[in-house]
Amino acid sequence: MLSSVEILSMRAAQETAMQESCTVTSGSVVDDGLGGFSTTFVTSGSCVCRLGVSGLQPQEKLMAEKLNVVLPYVVTVPVGTAIEEGERLIISGRTYEVKAVLQGGLWETALRVMCAVVK
Secondary structure, three states, X not given: OOOHHHHHHHHHHHHHOOOEEEEEEEEEEEEOOOXXXXXXXXXXXXXXXXXXXXXXXXXXXXXXXXXXXXXXXEEEEOOOOOOOOXXXXXXXXXXXXXXXXXXXXXXXXXXXXXXXEOO
């Protein structure tokens, strides 16, 4: 069994490997006054992150197939970062849509989310 000190140490090591910064944006539906609507994204937070192309581990592969995502990206952020499906992440000027938040279990050392590039 890992101690809380060991888990905190592992989390710190994970964060050291997060060399990019990420802006989290949340969508808000706005009535256009003509019977339609548009979605506006506003900044809801920021954090450090690590961006990578998914190696499609078993959990990632199942989720990618379910979401019909051909080349999913995995963004790793610190534990406790508030990110939900449907939000968008801006990393190095490129926008990614969060398709799934992967659960890490009891000894979670980082939060991983599967994303697709917004075109």
